[in-house]
Amino acid sequence: MLISDLMTTNFICCTKEQTLKEVRPMFTKTYSNILPVVDDSNKLIGIITKNKIFQILTTQPSLDMTIDKIYNANPIFLNPTDHVEETRKLLLKYNVGHAPVVNEDMIPVGVMSTKQLLSSYSTVYSQLSSVLEFAYDAIILVNQKAEITMVNKGFTDLFGLTRKEALNKSTTELFPELNIEMVIKTGISIHNTPHIIDGQQSLLSILPIRENGEVISAICKVTYRGLTHLHEALTKVKKLEKKLSYYQNEINEMKGTKYTLFDIAGESERIRKVKHEATLASKSMSTVLIIGESGTGKELFAQGIHATSSQKGTFVQVNCAAIPPELLESELFGYEDGAFTGAKKGGMKGKFELAQNGTIFLDEIGDMPITLQTKILRVLQEKEFQPIGSPRTIHLNTKIIAATNQNLEKLVAEGKFREDLYYRLNIIRLDIPPLRERMDDLPDIIQAVIQRLSDSGFYIRGVTHSALTKLMKHAWPGNVRELQNVLERAANLKTGDYIDAEDIPTFNQNNEKNDFVHQSTSTYKDKILSTERDMIISALKEAKGNKTKASQLLGISRPWLYNKMKKYNLEYSIIEKE
């Protein structure tokens, strides 16, 4: 049973404005004969029994009396230390059958009748309290206003407070660094995020509790004991993961991919749906069209589909936007020796031929010149092609995946994209949502990126809670790629084991792509950009224009290099000549 279920049956029962008549049917829904009465902020203010009585009354309530009126009549609370005989006399004097027994926090722990001490209502509460006390961690339960409604000893010990000092207090005021109101506001849970309390390492988890879709409270857990054991267990898991990734790499090497569908981080409903569709897409030879903003992971999905498919050949990527139109045809179809002036001796195999029995990924298909679109359409329809200047006809056994961040329907309407090619490509369509529409994936993706950064030599143990909060507030117009860049910069700037809020740039209010400036100085950004440009130029020179080699020298992917070249206007041919 969820705590939210308990809350429904035992806490959120009736309000002060309801009449006794309205409240009575609610008893049938509950386990006990006693319902608590709560105010607007869900704070317990009293108890009503099935028969007639609310708190201890000097008057007998009528059915039309509102709970508020009854309550204001004359509430008297019993205390567990009250003498039973005297209490009984008191109940009889007021002609009252039952009365709540409350502890010093005014929380009901039982009900006293004229005959015996009942504890039906308190059972659930005390069971819940026991669970909280039994837990090894520091736990609090808060209401919608982030005020503490339950607290365990682990928590009071950790923060050096008494229960009284914590209960009903706002966590926004007492523990602003926990940022619980953020979880209540966004509904996004936080799992085991590193957090420092009094110099002590701890892990913070905050789980929103929903009712009818609305966040009504939250549980906050701080793990601060036994972290060493946890660390040992994690080391073991890491070793196993290393083994797994070794075999994964073997498969990737065979297939010419870097990623599989398992590498796509995120468990939001939307990304799970796309992952499922991608798995289905990998099972057939049908053409796949991937649509999504830049940096959302289109290439990742394309590689994942190939890795999962039964295609034994390699994954070959063509960035239709980065290759000059006049070279695109020969890049795609290849040519024979002496096919045209300037052609390489011995000819060249085209991407389609290289992708034989594998997958060809036509990235940025929206930028393909219209003349070439006609040729591609023919290949897709006839499943065969001829290299330039060659009598050879090559029969294709290649899976075709195309991707774009452009609106193809709009390009078709404007006459810039062939309608028949659009329909030919649009057989299986994957729409990848932008990161801002699946922010609950953020912690998972951060984890995946940090893992990659660690694999490439950075020592990072994670991001702190405050860093995560800052990252959550940004709209990520550049999607996962922007997030990756921000984390990589932070990995270079950080001084401790964790990436902290101050290692993350201050994002511009308008959230424009790449539009962030570091707190200290805007020339910082300029310097980074010009250094990046210089690095790319020198790598391309060193690699004599060979982009695969240049991307290896830089430690970035080929498409990424193409994007950077585009960004810095480093023309394909210019670099080749330099």
Ligand SMILES: Nc1ncnc2c1ncn2[C@@H]1O[C@H](COP(=O)(O)OP(=O)(O)OP(=O)(O)O)[C@@H](O)[C@H]1O
């Ligand atoms: N869900 C994800 N989990 C982990 N990494 C991701 C995820 N999505 C994207 N990435 C990473 O973000 C970067 C950008 O992704 P990718 O190149 O696939 O995007 P894209 O949509 O093809 O971009 P573009 O349209 O600019 O070519 C890559 O390094 C990729 O590994």
